Amino acid sequence: MIAVGSGEALRLAERGDADAVLAHSPRAEEEFMAAGHGESRRPVMFNDFVIVGPEADGAAIRGLSDAAAALARIAAAGAPFISRGDDSGTHARERLLWGAAGIDPAGSWYLEAGQGMGAALMMASEKQAYTLSDRGTYLSLCDRLELSVLVEGDPALRNQYSVIVVRGAANADGARAFAAWITSPAAQQLIGEFGLERFGRPLFIPNAERR
Amino acid sequence: MDLFLDALRQALRLLLSGDPYLWRIIARSLQVSGGAVLLGLLAGIPLGTWLGLARFPGRGLAVALVNTGLALPPVVVGLFVYILLSRQGPLGALGWLYTPSAMITAQFVLAAPYVAAITLAAVGSVPPQLRLQARALGASRWQALLLHLREARLALMAAVAAGFGAVISEVGAVMLVGGNVQGETRVITTAIMLETRRGRFATAIAFGLILLTIAFAANAFITRVQQAQPRRRRPLTS
Missing domain, CATH: 3.40.190.10 (Periplasmic binding protein-like II)
Known part of the structure; x- marks a missing residue:
């Protein structure tokens, strides 16, 4: 295994x-x-994916019901976003959502970590950045993260x-x-x-x- | 075997095509490990020289500690540097975590003992009469010390090569404190891990070839230095 x-x-x-x-x-x-x-x-x-991010929520996505729209706001604000960048299932879903938002993410705000979900969440917390996570990994780490669930419930998640x-x-x-x-x-x-x-x-x- | 040969052919093509993704990562590796070794020299040469020439109680313990430093597990060094630099850590305010500065810090900790240990051995192997004679001929203490280090210079260059070879091929520390961020903290070793996991073997092998070449060059240099030493000229006094 x-x-x-x-x-x-x-x-x-x-x-x-x-x-x-x-x-x-x-x-x-x-x-x-x-x-x-x-x-x-x-x-x-x-289970479902959630978009998590800093409590301060600089891109103002809290409570949005449309995940792609939330990503579009993050991109427009140039707020830091951590991508798994490792061809995982979560990374595939993230790219699908960027596609739905009509955005090809690139720039200094878009960080491709090339690591697992736990490491990407730790990095997001350290950098006070947004990221897409499966709910399970987020819940199992949330005690140690300074991140909140900001967007959830979209069928696309x-x-x-x-x-x-x-x-x-x-x-x-x-x-x-x-x-x-x-x-x-x-x-x-x-x-x-x-x-x-x-x-x-x-x-x-x-x-x-x-x- | 086909998989390997195919990937090897593609890897060579990638290297020759000057793929920017590849070369940027190679450049970042050289920058991080080169910077770490340079800082390691600044700390390791004075420490090694002092331990090699001074006689004081507890010197044996200090030498043992430096030699233990050669076996520091990179991932443990990475862990401590991570905690030190994380937002709640004592140096969190620097904002260095997941930057090349953090990677240089971690690799410095790994490289410095190499430089110190080899310097220590090298200055110890220069006959002490050399300095005495230089002093007798009117050289100042510093001039005599510099002459001593000059005699040990080949070994010091070996120290650079050994330290560089050790840090450029470690993955644990740079992965933890650098985070493998594309275009920023991705280096050869972390890229090999990621590309292997993505099944992009050709790219992984291309990086592997570069790393092997660097490691080979470093070791070939050390071997040459070691073989040159028995031929060194006789001490100045008999």
Whole structure:
């Protein structure tokens, strides 16, 4: 079991270095399946992305319901924004949102960190910058961050996770068993309860299709 | 093997095409590690010279500490510099975190012990009679000391090469305190990590080739210096 960004995970799988992948980058996953690298792909759970930023909110995006409009304001204000810049699922979503805003982000305000979500959030907090984060990583770190959730709830921020069994997996039985387990009622219940105790709300909503 | 050869061919093409993304990062690496070694020289040569020539109680411990500095884990140095420079840290007001200044600071801490340790060994290996004779011939204390350092100059150049070779290839400290920001704090080693993770092997290998070339040049230089030493001329007095 290794934890990497969705882009890296799918590339590992493409080369046969992984048997099963849990990813959250729908477009990249569809390409992966279309190219015939995957044997099956099933939804597992979802949570959402949030735009977080400094309490002072210099770009005045707090409470906006349109994520792309919020990014447009950040760009117009030239407020610092940390991008993952690592082809992860979060980075893919961020680029999608910039596309929706009709903006090609560039300039000294746009920092491409090339690191994981935790490191990008720490950097945003240090620099009092905005960033796009999955809610789970933000919640798990928010005690140590000087950042608030400013924009949430836009359907464009929904974050769907799927499990993919790789075609020709070295351990095909194990991969299929993992996919069957994580979509089973028992595992789905575990997912729905995960984080409830610590954060007062679950970090993921299970949504595997019942078969 | 095909993957590797393909990537290698693409890497060579990238290097020859003068890709600006590549060369900017290489330049930043040279700037950060070069700056760190330069500062390391300023601190390490006086410290090493002093420890090499002075005799005082506790000198053994001080020498051991300097030699331990050679084995400082870069990621731990990065951690301490990060805490020092973070917004709530004692030097947070400088605003250096995630800038090349932070990276130079961390690599300075790593490079200085190299310079000090090699200087220490080098001044120790110059026969002490040299200074005595120079003094007898009317040189001042400082002139005698400079003559001493001049005799050790090859070893000092090796110290530069060793320190540079060590810091330019470390990734832990620069990743933590620099943050791998494109166009600002991305250096060769952090770029290799990112490009490998993105599956862009050709770019990663291009950076790897550059890093290997630098490391090879540094070590070839050290080897030459070491082989030159046994041929050094006899002491001035017999």
